[in-house]
Amino acid sequence: MNSVKNGFQYQSNNEKSKKLKLFPVELVQSMIHEDKKYSVEEARKILNSRFKGEFKDIIYEIRNE
Amino acid sequence: MKLEMNKRVFLDTSAFFKEYHDERGSDILHDIFNQTKNGRVVVCISVLTISEMLNTLDKTRRRHIISDSECLTIADTILYDISELTKKEAMKIYEPTEYIIHSSWDLILTHHLSAIDSIQVITAIECGADIFLAADKYLLSQAHELGIRTLNVQESQQQ
Secondary structure, three states: OHHHHHOOOOOOOHHHHOOOOEOOHHHHHOOOOOOOOOOHHHHHHHHHHHOOOOHHHHHHHHHHO | OOOOOOOEEEEOHHHHHHHOOOOOOHHHHHHHHHHHOOOOOEEEEEHHHHHHHHHHHHHHHHOOOOOHHHHHHHHHHHHHHHHHHHHOOOEEEEOOOHHHHHHHHHHHHHHOOOHHHHHHHHHHHHOOOOEEEEOOHHHHHHHHHOOOOEEEOOOOEEO
């Protein structure tokens, strides 16, 4: 609980930053199961017609539930 | 509002989704994704954004806003778009390393951010992003306090 007593501890460290790892794109591709695919425009059109709210509200719910 | 183009733009999930659904701030996201085509912009995300994107679509399906098949096809479409952008080096997907997770604990306790919010901010800073885009005022205020430029895509407000 040091950080609560002493305030903010985090400081960006360039050396450690360089060690950031990229997520392999092959794993993203491996999640694509269906043969049928929309274009981005078609996907957007479907979401626009079905959902009138803002996705940020659902994301907020997920993060805070 | 026209965003001054930066080389590396980090998108929180709340901003990322605006590329695929038209809502306040979508014009900024469409502009950014267009700029990736000429190499002026590289979009950076945490891999957690992919998890949250799937989580959000699933929640939309469970609320019967979209059908089962629409959910799966839209998920595939976005995953395909992400993989194509990544292959062209127009997008970078970052993993939450031990260092990111460890640093995020501090932010949870001192900045009162949620676990995911804190990982998003640390990832943006550590990947060397020029600007952090989100649609959450509190998250943006804390990111700005940590020294990264921010843009509230909801209100076209830069800090």
